[in-house]
Amino acid sequence: MTLHPAVLDRPADGTAGAFTGVLLDMDGTLVDSDAAVERSWRSWAGRWGADPDAVLAVMTGHPAEATVRRARPDLDDAMVAAATRDHLEHEYADLADVVAAPGARELVEHLEATFTPWAVVTSADTRLARARLDAAGLEFPVLVPRDMVAAGKPDPEGYLTAADLLGVRPVDCLVVEDSAVGVAAGRAAGATVAGLRGVDADVAVGSLHDVVGLMAQEVTA
Numbered sequence: 001m002t003l004h005p006a007v008l009d010r011p012a013d014g015t016a017g018a019f020t021g022v023l024l025d026m027d028g029t030l031v032d033s034d035a036a037v038e039r040s041w042r043s044w045a046g047r048w049g050a051d052p053d054a055v056l057a058v059m060t061g062h063p064a065e066a067t068v069r070r071a072r073p074d075l076d077d078a079m080v081a082a083a084t085r086d087h088l089e090h091e092y093a094d095l096a097d098v099v100a101a102p103g104a105r106e107l108v109e110h111l112e113a114t115f116t117p118w119a120v121v122t123s124a125d126t127r128l129a130r131a132r133l134d135a136a137g138l139e140f141p142v143l144v145p146r147d148m149v150a151a152g153k154p155d156p157e158g159y160l161t162a163a164d165l166l167g168v169r170p171v172d173c174l175v176v177e178d179s180a181v182g183v184a185a186g187r188a189a190g191a192t193v194a195g196l197r198g199v200d201a202d203v204a205v206g207s208l209h210d211v212v213g214l215m216a217q218e219v220t221a
């Protein structure tokens with residue numbers, strides 16, 4: 001794990017230096033839904049006349065509607081809504097291999113044990129987020145899905161809303177993301193962002209196990 005100066009420079013005088021809140025992306029971060037996501041977009045592309053590889057290349061981190069608009073810019077708003085609903089219906093039903101990401105349970109246990117306020121902030125809608133988190137066996141205190149905010153990632157609204165619900169300042173939060181779109185949202189909210197899967201962020205982490213280490217280090221600093 002490589003710590004960025006943004007983390008190393010944080011004051012180490014007790015709780016003032018610790019992250020007071022943790023805001024977690026869902027897909028690819030807290031939940032491994034890669035196979036389900038790929039299946040649903042490939043089948044959608046087949047039904048809606050889009051290039052599946054092109055769709056998969058741009059969809060990560062974006063709300064489904066944004067991906068539909070990029071894949072089929074010729075569709076009017078009503079057709080975009082229909083195409084988005086069609087995609088989501090397949091995702092709601094395809095949960096068999098959705099599991100908790102490595103380190104997810106340990107991180108949640110650490111956050112609960114240290115009374116650290118935390119939330120899930122996702123581009124999925126409420127139904128899909130609840131379905132995937134349930135399939136992964138993860139309970140969550142606060143959920144900010146796409147349909148709770150006016151603007152999805154990369155807009156910071158989801159992260160700002162989550163921090164507000166938790167009663168913490170966004171600047172005191174650690175955001176964990178696996179996509180460039182999500183990192184942009186977390187940074188725009190003013191948070192420090194940990195990046196999984198090689199995405200460029202303030203702190204590089206290999207898995208959520210590293211995030212547990214990062215939080216433990218902050219608590220004991």
Ligand SMILES: [Mg+2]
Pocket residue numbers: 025026027028029061177178179182
């Ligand atoms: Mg993600």
